[in-house]
Amino acid sequence: MSIYLNNAATTWPKPEETASAMFDFITRDGANLARGSASQRDIRTLDDVYTCRAALAKFLGGYEKHSAKYLTFTSCVTESINVILKGTAKQDMRIVTSSMEHNAVIRPLRSLEEAGAQVEVIQCSMRGYLDPKSVDNALRSHADLAIFSHCSNVSGSLQDLTAIAEVCAKYSTPLVVDSAQTAGIVPIDTEALGLAALCFTGHKGLMGPQGTGGILWRPDFAEKCQPLIEGGTGSFSHEERQPKQLPDKFESGTLNLPGIAGLLASVKWIEETGMSAVSERERILGAKLEEGMLGIDGLRILGPAAEDPRLPVYSINIDGKDNAMLARELSDRFGIETRPGLHCAPLAHRTLGSFPEGALRLSPGYFNTEEDIDITIDALKTLAKR
Numbered sequence: 001m002s003i004y005l006n007n008a009a010t011t012w013p014k015p016e017e018t019a020s021a022m023f024d025f026i027t028r029d030g031a032n033l034a035r036g037s038a039s040q041r042d043i044r045t046l047d048d049v050y051t052c053r054a055a056l057a058k059f060l061g062g063y064e065k066h067s068a069k070y071l072t073f074t075s076c077v078t079e080s081i082n083v084i085l086k087g088t089a090k091q092d093m094r095i096v097t098s099s100m101e102h103n104a105v106i107r108p109l110r111s112l113e114e115a116g117a118q119v120e121v122i123q124c125s126m127r128g129y130l131d132p133k134s135v136d137n138a139l140r141s142h143a144d145l146a147i148f149s150h151c152s153n154v155s156g157s158l159q160d161l162t163a164i165a166e167v168c169a170k171y172s173t174p175l176v177v178d179s180a181q182t183a184g185i186v187p188i189d190t191e192a193l194g195l196a197a198l199c200f201t202g203h204k205g206l207m208g209p210q211g212t213g214g215i216l217w218r219p220d221f222a223e224k225c226q227p228l229i230e231g232g233t234g235s236f237s238h239e240e241r242q243p244k245q246l247p248d249k250f251e252s253g254t255l256n257l258p259g260i261a262g263l264l265a266s267v268k269w270i271e272e273t274g275m276s277a278v279s280e281r282e283r284i285l286g287a288k289l290e291e292g293m294l295g296i297d298g299l300r301i302l303g304p305a306a307e308d309p310r311l312p313v314y315s316i317n318i319d320g321k322d323n324a325m326l327a328r329e330l331s332d333r334f335g336i337e338t339r340p341g342l343h344c345a346p347l348a349h350r351t352l353g354s355f356p357e358g359a360l361r362l363s364p365g366y367f368n369t370e371e372d373i374d375i376t377i378d379a380l381k382t383l384a385k386r
Contacts, residue, residue, distance in 0.1 A: 001335045003372045007365030008153050008181060008313045009339055010203045010210060014266065018208060021265035022258045029261075032254060034234030045257060049073075052264035053247070059267055060179075060198055060216050061189030070217040072250040073260060077180040078104040079228075080199035080215045083250060084176055085109065085147070087225035091116035093144040096173075098122045098130045099351045100152045103344045105178060109147075124351050128157030128303040132167050139171040145196075146173050150188070151181040154348045154361065155303025156286075156313030158186070165193040174221055180204060181311060184270055185279045196221040207270060207366075208263035211256045222246055229253065278366050285364040285373055286312020292377030296384050302352045302359055315343070315352070315359035318384050323360040326383060330360075334379040338362050 004012050029044050036042035050068065057067035074080045085095075085108045095112070097105055099121050113119045120143075122134045130148060139146065146168050151158045161177065168175040174196035179188060183198075184205030190198045195218060202212030217225075223244075230242040231252035243249055270278060290306065293299055298319035304310045317323060327340040342349050342358040349355040364373065 003334070003336045003368070003375060005362045005364055005368070005372070005376065006337050006339050008156075008204070008361060008363035011205065011207050011365050013367055014207055014209070014262075015269040017265040017269050018262045022209060022262040025258045025261040030257075032234075033257060048261050048264060049255065049257070052260050052267070055264060055267050056200075056214065057216060059271070060183060060200065061191050061193075062216050063191045063219060066219050069246050070219055070222055072215040072217065072222075072247055073255050074213045074215065074250075075211050075256060076203075076213040077178060077199045077201035080197075080201075080213055081105055081147070081176075081178060082108050083215060083228045084197055084199070084225060085112060085145075086228055088145060089115070089117065090144070092118070094118040094120070094142065096120045096122065096135070096138045096143045096146045098124050098148050100124045100128050100130065100154075100157065100348045101147075101149055101345070102153055102178065102180070102348075103346070104180070105147055105149065106347060121347065124157075126303075126351065126353060127305065127308060128152050128155040128348070128352060129308070130159050130164065132160060132163040135164055135167045136170070139167060139173050143171070143173050145176065147176040147178070149178040149180070150186070151179075151311050151313075152303070152345070152348055153181055153313065154315050154343050154345050154359070155352060156181075156310040156363075157304050158182070158309040158311055160309075161188075161193060165195065169194050174218075181313065184267075184275065185282065185311065187275065190216050190218075194218075202259065202263045202266070206263065207266040209259045212259040212263045215250070217246070222249075225250075227252065281366050282312050282364065285368050285370065286310075286314070288370060288373045289362065289364060289376065290314060292373065293380060296377075296381055298384050299380065302354055313361065313363045315354070315361045316380075317354065317357070317359050318380070321383065323358055326360050329383055330376075330379060334375065336376055336379060 031041040031045045054068040057071040183200040198216040202208035203210040233248040236243045302315040323340040330336040339361045
């Protein structure tokens, strides 16, 4: 028996349609994008990529007139963030971020800081929330860019993105959002929020395969950003300079075409199932888990209180238990898969008061059952008593 509670790392299992689409692409289609003789196989690949591009742009609230054109595919949200931060970097630029960010944001920012950029990290509350008033204070003296995560991968703290976007608009500061934990689970309207760019990954809430992700751009911001990688695009082959046209500008080399086929199937599955149905099921399972854990003596849940806006991502510590050993016991004795440690987010753990020991993270997903949650609560009770 195995109970998978590590959906904040990657959702599992995936919809059956996802694997079927990837298998079909590899065994039936398999042509490279824009690098063939316009055979039926070539055209099917082109259709898959365009359809997925358009579907994601619509799904994530793309800028209406340019939606598909301004959807760039990457391998993951980390690559998306690097494309933006390094493509807009200037020696004296000022960038504002928060203390709840993943290393996908913090590490490239520290590299830019060493090269002369100014980075301000806004301190969040011990529950993991970014106060829009603090954002206002930070932007008042000018910033070239603001980058924030929509939801913490450590504590599930869901930020007030609307309020934060309003503050950034007030100061005309381009806002980049890391939606790794929310895309596919929480409705996001990129255009309505006025985001400069939305970075997303395909393998979490979007239910797709690893190795997929992307950027949904505001057109003017995409034009200002320089490509991180240059090379063959299957287009404009007579030119020795990187094309300025999108999507070609940011998509040199061969895309993860089997992954894109699988991602398209996943997005269709979410649309058919209903995003609200997916998120509501996850909310119910998370609430059941939280209620059970609150009744265990010696167990502490990091971050949000019960009434705070959150996703079902719970990091815990049990008095007298090393979180890595706790994860091992849950796995070996009860077949429960979790994630111990610092979760690639040391600043977040400092904010939550759990650095350097880290915590054990449990993150149920759509395909878990209430029985899974009952078994997990009983297992935690057993281990907490020892």
